[in-house]
Amino acid sequence: xxxxxxxxxxxxxxxxxxxxxxxxxxxxxxxxxxxxxxxxxxxxxxxxxxxxxxxxxxxxxxxxxxxxxxxxxxxxxxxxxxxxxxxxxxxxxxxxxxxxxxxxxxxxxxxxxxxxxxxxxxxxxxxxxxxxxxxxxxxxxxxxxxxxxxxxxxxxxxxxxxxxxxxxxxxxxxxxxxxxxxxxxxxxxxxxxxxxxxxxxxxxxxxxxxxxxxxxxxxxxxxxxxxxxxxxxxxxxxxxxxxxxxxxxxxxxxxxxxxxxxxxxxxxxxxxxxxxxxxxxxxxxxxxxxxxxxxxxxxxxxxxxxxxxxxxxxxxxxxxxxxxxxxxxxxxxxxxxxxxxxxxxxxxxxxxxxxxxxxxxxxxxxxxxxxxxxxxxxxxxxxxxxxxxxxxxxxxxxxxxxxxxxxxxxxxxxxxxxxxxxxxxxxx
Numbered sequence: 005x006x007x008x009x010x011x012x013x014x015x016x017x018x019x020x021x022x023x024x025x026x027x028x029x030x031x032x033x034x035x036x037x038x039x040x041x042x043x044x045x046x047x048x049x050x051x052x053x054x055x056x057x058x059x060x061x062x063x064x065x066x067x068x069x070x071x072x073x074x075x076x077x078x079x080x081x082x083x084x085x086x087x088x089x090x091x092x093x094x095x096x097x098x099x100x101x102x103x104x105x106x107x108x109x110x111x112x113x114x115x116x117x118x119x120x121x122x123x124x125x126x127x128x129x130x131x132x133x134x135x136x137x138x139x140x141x142x143x144x145x146x147x148x149x150x151x152x153x154x155x156x157x158x159x160x161x162x163x164x165x166x167x168x169x170x171x172x173x174x175x176x177x178x179x180x181x182x183x184x185x186x187x188x189x190x191x192x193x194x195x196x197x198x199x200x201x202x203x204x205x206x207x208x209x210x211x212x213x214x215x216x217x218x219x220x221x222x223x224x225x226x227x228x229x230x231x232x233x234x235x236x237x238x239x240x241x242x243x244x245x246x247x248x249x250x251x252x253x254x255x256x257x258x259x260x261x262x263x264x265x266x267x268x269x270x271x272x273x274x275x276x277x278x279x280x281x282x283x284x285x286x287x288x289x290x291x292x293x294x295x296x297x298x299x300x301x302x303x304x305x306x307x308x309x310x311x312x313x314x315x316x317x318x319x320x321x322x323x324x325x326x327x328x329x330x331x332x333x334x335x336x337x338x339x340x341x342x343x344x345x346x347x348x349x350x351x352x353x354x355x356x357x358x359x360x361x362x363x364x365x366x367x368x369x370x371x372x373x374x375x376x377x378x379x380x381x382x383x384x385x386x387x388x389x390x391x392x393x394x395x396x397x398x399x400x401x402x403x404x405x406x407x408x409x410x411x412x413x414x415x416x417x418x419x420x421x422x423x424x425x426x427x428x429x430x431x432x
Contacts, residue, residue: 005090006028006086006100007030008028009029010027011026012045014045023040024043025039030096030097030100033097035097035098035100037082040197040198040199041197041198042198054072073126074197085103089103113153113157116194117187142170142183156200160203160204162205163206163208167210177210178213180209180210187206191205191206221344221345221351221354222359225355228341229337230248240333242300243334245299247352248292252296253274253287253293254373255352255353255356255357257278257280257349257353258330260276262311262323262327263279264276266301266307266308272288274286278375330349
């Protein structure tokens with residue numbers, strides 16, 4: 005049976021990256037398969053024929069992880085080619101290499117991008133993989149029934165056309181930017197791996213993030229949501245109560261609420277880790293929180309709330325489905341109370357931060373409560389929410405003009421005092 009070896013060819017220039025290649029050996033005949041995978045000499049373990057990670061460079065390790073997964077896929081494709089040829093009888097190393105190259109789908113962007121989505125998901129970066137997948141799905145809808153596309157087809161003109169397609173479809177600028185940035189990341193990874201030359205296809209399209217309309221609500225709106233009579237609409241009542249619970253729990257994200265387990269509550273303190281950052285937060289358990297949880301908890305479930313109803317069965321999909329459904333119901337609740345903005349679970353988080361700021365709670369306390377990594381993040385967060393200072397300044401400017409006009413009108417309508425009337429001499 006043929007054997008496969010992974011080899012490293014160092015660069016002839018000191019300090020430069022070398023290149024990996026494969027050797028296919030059969031009946032003492034050797035054939036090589038070149039790759040564009042670049043490594044520094046200290047990143048290759050010759051004895052084990054594996055990549056050696058660096059100690060302190062997270063960005064480089066990300067690249068090395070991708071490379072290691074790519075090598076695993078390549079060698080599996082070589083093994084598949086060998087197994088198929090063995091079934092047909094005699095074969096040569098040259099035939100193995102030809103069959104391997106014929107099965108290569110990395111020259112097509114969409115096939116490559118799908119593999120990157122799967123690889124990102126396997127690395128545990130589920131949210132990132134979902135972002136890539138949604139962007140790729142949008143791009144495929146634009147591309148239509150034309151099948152896959154070669155990397156050479158992706159240029160600035162094509163991406164400008166895609167941008168126009170998104171705008172005509174009613175996508176807001178930040179959504180357009182979101183899709184473009186994710187596609188650019190996937191494209192740049194292919195460039196890093198030497199699969200294509202960088203043609204800078206995203207240089208003309210929007211990849212900026214614009215400030216969004218503030219999504220905070222006042223304490224009055226929260227109170228109106230709380231007092232809304234929904235006993236005849238249990239689905240709306242459940243959604244409303246979860247919204248309030250997110251607010252009570254210092255603006256907890258809905259994903260964290262969905263994955264809360266009963267064991268997270270011990271001795272009157274809720275301890276959990278944010279799924280977004282991994283940061284551990286501790287919250288004192290209040291009667292208002294217990295009232296909601298007692299109302300809905302399932303004694304048979306390990307979860308605190310019946311958002312994820314089947315433990316261990318595609319739990320993230322259950323969370324996503326619940327999130328979409330309940331945000332639609334929150335939109336309806338918002339219309340019922342005349343909320344000035346679209347109501348979502350994220351509004352509860354923004355609302356908590358905005359109300360805390362209006363109560364003069366110090367910035368470090370708000371930052372700690374929200375689970376932000378730094379106060380700078382909280383400053384940016386609050387800056388997007390609080391336009392009250394600017395609004396008050398604008399009102400003062402407008403009022404100053406109105407007051408000035410009122411003084412002028414008043415002056416013009418008051419008759420002049422007789423003693424102050426000017427007399428002219430009649431010289432005729």
